[in-house]
Amino acid sequence: MSCALCDLPTPNPPVTDPEVAGEYCCQGCLAVARTVEDLTADGCDSGESAGHCPGDAGG
Numbered sequence: 263m264s265c266a267l268c269d270l271p272t273p274n275p276p277v278t279d280p281e282v283a284g285e286y287c288c289q290g291c292l293a294v295a296r297t298v299e300d301l302t303a304d305g306c307d308s309g310e311s312a313g314h315c316p317g318d319a320g321g
């Protein structure tokens with residue numbers, strides 16, 4: 263398996279979290295994935311520009 267975030271090979275056992283889907287190479291990648299999942303789970307449907315929600319931006 264490879265890290266779901268950075269694609270590096272995962273250790274054995276891989277770094278996982280019951281709240282986060284996928285397997286990761288380190289706690290750092292897992293932490294980032296948790297943050298990203300939290301952002302994408304906000305209801306934003308855009309897949310190309312991550313972190314930008316059209317309509318939700320104040321600008």
Ligand SMILES: [Zn+2]
Pocket residue numbers: 265266267268269270286287288291
């Ligand atoms: Zn990684």
